[in-house]
Structures are given as C-alpha cells and as structure tokens.
Amino acid sequence: MKRREFIKNAGIGVIASSSIAAPAIVHANTGIKWKMVTTWPKNFPVLGTGANELAKLITQMSGGRIKVKVYGAKELIPAFEVFDAVSRGTAQIGHGSAYYWKGKIEEAQFFSTVPYGMNGQEMTSWLYYGGGMQLWEETYKPFGVIPLAAGNTNVQMAGWFNKTINSVKDLQGLKMRIPGLGGEVLKRAGGTPVNLPGGELFTALKTGAIDATEWVGPYNDMAFGLHKAAKYYYYPGWHEPGTTLEAIINKKAYAALPKDLQAIVSNACKVVNQDMSTEFTAKNGVALETLVNKFHVDVKRLPDDVLAKLKTLSHEVVQELAGKNTNAKKIYASYSKFYKQVRAWDDISEKIYYNIR
Numbered sequence: 001m002k003r004r005e006f007i008k009n010a011g012i013g014v015i016a017s018s019s020i021a022a023p024a025i026v027h028a029n030t031g032i033k034w035k036m037v038t039t040w041p042k043n044f045p046v047l048g049t050g051a052n053e054l055a056k057l058i059t060q061m062s063g064g065r066i067k068v069k070v071y072g073a074k075e076l077i078p079a080f081e082v083f084d085a086v087s088r089g090t091a092q093i094g095h096g097s098a099y100y101w102k103g104k105i106e107e108a109q110f111f112s113t114v115p116y117g118m119n120g121q122e123m124t125s126w127l128y129y130g131g132g133m134q135l136w137e138e139t140y141k142p143f144g145v146i147p148l149a150a151g152n153t154n155v156q157m158a159g160w161f162n163k164t165i166n167s168v169k170d171l172q173g174l175k176m177r178i179p180g181l182g183g184e185v186l187k188r189a190g191g192t193p194v195n196l197p198g199g200e201l202f203t204a205l206k207t208g209a210i211d212a213t214e215w216v217g218p219y220n221d222m223a224f225g226l227h228k229a230a231k232y233y234y235y236p237g238w239h240e241p242g243t244t245l246e247a248i249i250n251k252k253a254y255a256a257l258p259k260d261l262q263a264i265v266s267n268a269c270k271v272v273n274q275d276m277s278t279e280f281t282a283k284n285g286v287a288l289e290t291l292v293n294k295f296h297v298d299v300k301r302l303p304d305d306v307l308a309k310l311k312t313l314s315h316e317v318v319q320e321l322a323g324k325n326t327n328a329k330k331i332y333a334s335y336s337k338f339y340k341q342v343r344a345w346d347d348i349s350e351k352i353y354y355n356i357r
C-alpha cells in the first residue's frame, strides 16, 4: 500500500510539476504563422492535398508552434508567381515544381525532370545521395529561397490528343500544353508548346484553344475531366519520367526558426516527398482501370519512330541547356554522372524485373 501511495504521489508530483512548467512553454510559443502558396488548384488531388498534408504535418509536429495556411493558385497570387512570392517573403513557403521558374532560372529545370532522364526513384536518390540537393540549394541561393524535395509524380502520361499520332508529322503544327524541357522538344519537332496552369487545361482543350495537353497521370488527369475533352490518351511520358515537386522556403523565415523547427520543416518535406509518390502509384492504377473500363478511353502507345525522334531532340535540348551557364554545366555534369551509374544498376534490377515479371 505504501509503495502504491508513493508511486501515486510521485505521479501527482510529476503531473503537478509539468502543469506548472506548461504555461511557461506556451508562453515561449511565438505563434509563427506561415503562408503557403501553391501552383495547384486548392485541394487538387495529390498535388494540392499533398501541399495541405505538408502544412498539416508542420503544424502537428511542431505542436502548433508554426501554423501554416495553404493558398491554392490564384487565391493570393497567380500559379506561376509562387517563386517570386516566396523570394520576396510575401509567403514563407511555396509548393510547385522547379520547371515553372525556367523564365527566371533556366537550369532549375534539371530539378524537376529531364526528358528521357531519371525516373522518380532515381531523381530522389540523386537529390538526397548524389549531390543534387546541394546544387539545387546553390541555384536558389541568390533568390533567398531554400528548395526541398516534396513529392514526385513518377513517370507521367504523354497526354491527351484529339487525333492519333502515327508519325512525327502528326506533331507538326500541334498546339500542346507541355511545360519545361519537353515543351522545347515538341517545338523542335514542329509543334507549338504552351504552358498553362493545371486549372485551365480542361477548358483550353475543350474549346480547341489547344489541340492537346499533358498533365500528370490517370488519377490527376481524370480529376480534371480531361477524358471528356479528348479521345486518345498516349503513353509513355517521355518528357516527364519522374517530376520532382518542390517545397520552397524563404531563407530569412527559415533562418529565424529554432533548430528543432527547422528539422521539423525539412523532415515534413521528406515525409510528403515519399507519401505523394506512393499515393500517385496507388491511385493511378485505380484511375487507369476506371478510364479504360468505365469511360472507354483509348489508351495508346506512341510509335517507336516518334519516340526515337523525340529522344534525339531531347538530347539536343538538354545539351544546350547544359551549355547555357556555368551553373547549368555543373548541374548537368552531376546529373549525367549519377544517371549513368544508377542506370547501369537499374538496368539489371528494376528494368529486367519489369520485363520478366
């Protein structure tokens, strides 16, 4: 009995002392409020909800010491002004992808995806373990912005078309929404690339303002209703084999955080990076089944000669980008060295396994 009472009292003692300490902790809370601007429509599946999840994780893991409020595209600023907003501190954090800033930093495109380049798993490996992150940080440093990988689409689809693509000729004169380096490749194949935020794709395709569009993959494309605006759904996504989504953070806002909160922010990004990738894989499978069986979408493979031509043009475009400035050259050297090594391994592991299973 005595022992039990002692434990009970000791327990009360612990509770009492922590309840005395608690107000001091609460008092120490500065109540940091961050705005997160995104390039996605608010709550858009995986991309928008992933950004929401990142905000929620930061708030939860910090015990509410940082509260992050998410804004969809156009709510606070237009989709493609996310980088500038974070750079000047209008928002402390942003979610998007690096190729959207190519007008400002051309070599940023290496950190999204490279046509015929690395897939999502390989990209993440390069960023985390191949020196990619350091190069990305250096690239954004002059803008007072810190990048973090925060999601990956994995291999995308080639896109939605209202006519069949039987030869390279069919790409000529084609007005297609396709961002980044893939857009430049299409241009060299005779097409007219345009970039539009995701939220504008359905209307643009439906009204004929564009002839074709790519977006992400079955799950995201179906969410926009693209199957109601085009007949043919082509694969593979040669232009985006594993697009890294990024969280960008205002450097001053990040530097102002104590070390534990900095760790929470960067690790929340790691969680979301993995989580979005797995969510895409799971939901794309389900959505593809629905598109084929319920909506009778004609899923087609791009012809070999078209893929071969696009590959040649892709190499040209990537080489040219690498020659634009010293930073681009440095990034490309790191990327291509890593790609060569990881590819030799993936060729005898992932690739061969896909073929034999």
Ligand code: CA
Pocket (backbone or CB within 6 Å): 156, 214, 215, 216, 240
């Ligand atoms: Ca895309």
